[in-house]
Amino acid sequence: MLQQEKSKKGSFIALICIAALLALVVLVENLGALVPNLPSVLRPTSQLFIVLKKGAVYSLVAVSMNLLNGFTGLFSLGQAGFMLLGAYTYAILTVPMANKDQVYYLFGGSAVKFSLQELFGGLFGNTGVGGAVSLVLGVLVALILAGLVAAFFAWLIGLPVLRLKSDYLAIATLGFAEILRAIFQWQKLGPVTNGANMIKSFPTFSSFNVQNADGEVVLRLSTFVPFLVAVVCIAVIVLLITSSYGRAFKAIREDEIAAEAMGINLAKHKSLSFCISSFFAGVGGALFAMYATNAQAKAFTSTMTYEILLIVVIGGIGSISGSCIATFLYVACSEWWLRFLDTPVILDSGFQIPLLRDGFRMVVFSIIIMIVVLFFRKGIMGEKELPDLFRKRKKKAAPAAAAGEEGSSNG
Amino acid sequence: MLKITDLKVNYGGIEAVKGISLEVPEGEVVTLIGANGAGKSTTLRTIAGLVKPAGGRVEFMGEDITGKDPTSIVKKGITLVPEGRKIFPDLTVLENLKIGAYMRKDDLTDDLNWVYDLFPRLKERHWQAGGTLSGGEQQMLAVGRALMSRPKLIMMDEPSLGLAPLIVRGIFDIIREIHKQGVTILLIEQNANMALQAADMGYVMETGRITLSGPGQELLTNEAVKAAYLGA
Numbered sequence A: 001m002l003q004q005e006k007s008k009k010g011s012f013i014a015l016i017c018i019a020a021l022l023a024l025v026v027l028v029e030n031l032g033a034l035v036p037n038l039p040s041v042l043r044p045t046s047q048l049f050i051v052l053k054k055g056a057v058y059s060l061v062a063v064s065m066n067l068l069n070g071f072t073g074l075f076s077l078g079q080a081g082f083m084l085l086g087a088y089t090y091a092i093l094t095v096p097m098a099n100k101d102q103v104y105y106l107f108g109g110s111a112v113k114f115s116l117q118e119l120f121g122g123l124f125g126n127t128g129v130g131g132a133v134s135l136v137l138g139v140l141v142a143l144i145l146a147g148l149v150a151a152f153f154a155w156l157i158g159l160p161v162l163r164l165k166s167d168y169l170a171i172a173t174l175g176f177a178e179i180l181r182a183i184f185q186w187q188k189l190g191p192v193t194n195g196a197n198m199i200k201s202f203p204t205f206s207s208f209n210v211q212n213a214d215g216e217v218v219l220r221l222s223t224f225v226p227f228l229v230a231v232v233c234i235a236v237i238v239l240l241i242t243s244s245y246g247r248a249f250k251a252i253r254e255d256e257i258a259a260e261a262m263g264i265n266l267a268k269h270k271s272l273s274f275c276i277s278s279f280f281a282g283v284g285g286a287l288f289a290m291y292a293t294n295a296q297a298k299a300f301t302s303t304m305t306y307e308i309l310l311i312v313v314i315g316g317i318g319s320i321s322g323s324c325i326a327t328f329l330y331v332a333c334s335e336w337w338l339r340f341l342d343t344p345v346i347l348d349s350g351f352q353i354p355l356l357r358d359g360f361r362m363v364v365f366s367i368i369i370m371i372v373v374l375f376f377r378k379g380i381m382g383e384k385e386l387p388d389l390f391r392k393r394k395k396k397a398a399p400a401a402a403a404g405e406e407g408s409s410n411g
Numbered sequence B: 001m002l003k004i005t006d007l008k009v010n011y012g013g014i015e016a017v018k019g020i021s022l023e024v025p026e027g028e029v030v031t032l033i034g035a036n037g038a039g040k041s042t043t044l045r046t047i048a049g050l051v052k053p054a055g056g057r058v059e060f061m062g063e064d065i066t067g068k069d070p071t072s073i074v075k076k077g078i079t080l081v082p083e084g085r086k087i088f089p090d091l092t093v094l095e096n097l098k099i100g101a102y103m104r105k106d107d108l109t110d111d112l113n114w115v116y117d118l119f120p121r122l123k124e125r126h127w128q129a130g131g132t133l134s135g136g137e138q139q140m141l142a143v144g145r146a147l148m149s150r151p152k153l154i155m156m157d158e159p160s161l162g163l164a165p166l167i168v169r170g171i172f173d174i175i176r177e178i179h180k181q182g183v184t185i186l187l188i189e190q191n192a193n194m195a196l197q198a199a200d201m202g203y204v205m206e207t208g209r210i211t212l213s214g215p216g217q218e219l220l221t222n223e224a225v226k227a228a229y230l231g232a
């Protein structure tokens, strides 16, 4: 009884924090319209919003990778491949009819003779509120299909591949992603995938900015939308991890034989974890296409997978909040805070500051990462989550009480 | 309750178990003793479904369960406490126990209390990571975890392995206690003396075959057993 009440209280606090975060995003995004003479950091053109958008997208992908690598102990490197599937599924299904000929001009138009939001437009209308509803529904369905396509492929290759152990699984999934990248650039598939060209002109994050009749933006939602999707998806993953399925995943990670002896069906649970992880990687890929305003196979290289793996490792393998924190730090460093290192600076005296030139940013960035990895062997968060940190504080004050509380959080 | 007939198990050509038959009657403690490599663990793993037999038959409560997968065997009420404990080191004691009950979807409160009553130590340390427990506590956790599936038959693979004599005595007290509460036990031991004292029935296994069997007390006084396993 008491345990249930406590965990209810915990989820309630978590819900409030999430709602507050989302509200804050909307507020910050629209400050420009409310406050005149805003510092440039907070203006809509600021790098801040690029970091926030990309951070939201990458958080989801990092958490999905952590579910598989951190919680289930399956070392897969196929993340970019599943993102690619999601990105293309989303893009192919949402390019508006009017733009198809222009996007697919090399192939005389697209083989897909519809777009999801226009299908909904047939029901709700294509302008005004009806248009907004159609857009939201179309994008929502496209995102879900993006995830499902990725999950389906995960199920398919999981059948043979998940029998492999550690390194072999990594190599097989990496190979799978590379093959996908080649297939999606194949000219023969052009009418669907646009061959080696990118697909563009589909709804992106800025399509969600609300405009008035004159075409002026009255309410910005372009940062809120990726946050909302990422938050909902991550919340689902957290619920999964704290469920008995999540415990089974962790048991498999810790000791396969013991897990099997407890009656856990290894093949079934590994496949489940792989499919769910890939589903969210697919959704993440679709979000990435929205962020980049285009979908192209070239973008989903193994480098992207390594980037995400790095984020997961820095954040702490097995920590969801660690992955999220690490994502934003990583994206902010690579896209924003360290940018100045790439610009040569020549002082008034004509003296050029040494080292500052294109590419130096990556050198500094790599050094920072090495230092972080050296000093935080288990990542920033280890296996802990944000709420654990607060709980630890209390524990020092009242050991017995905190011990009970921690137990109940598992209940 | 459990009846094994002419069970054969191979590991890629090596015959580990060469046709053994044994029986575990309901409510009894049966022990299987024998030297290292005799095939004891293999026998248990085969009953648990972790290894597929090459021949023979395993029957549980009148039902043929030969070669069934571990999931359905746990569901039928047989649980294995694996050799070397194999607890989940990074999970808390409580999580370890909950995984033991993974195949059950009903309320666990009563069973948790039952296990905590048997092992008050586990209750004290329910928030601690399994890997940070001492050897004896880890063995308690392994047994507790198995009990969480509410088994009719619990199979223990050398629970005294690597534990100090005092702790071993504690483990055997627990085995007797579990038995008293109505759980049937199939126990593997190298510590033949204690195992035979606790057992209603004993089987001696040598290189894949059962060479001797009889009531525990009888085997304790058997000259051959004394010479080979009791160090007398």
Ligand SMILES: Nc1ncnc2c1ncn2[C@@H]1O[C@H](COP(=O)(O)OP(=O)(O)O)[C@@H](O)[C@H]1O
Pocket: B011, B014, B016, B034, B035, B036, B037, B038, B039, B040, B041, B042, B043
């Ligand atoms: N996984 C395995 N692969 C191959 N051979 C094994 C395996 N496990 C056990 N064996 C062999 O099977 C025989 C019986 O082993 P085991 O059942 O572990 O004996 P015990 O538990 O009585 O010490 C030994 O010869 C051992 O080397």
Ligand SMILES: [Mg+2]
Pocket: B037, B040, B041, B042, B083, B157, B158
């Ligand atoms: Mg053994």
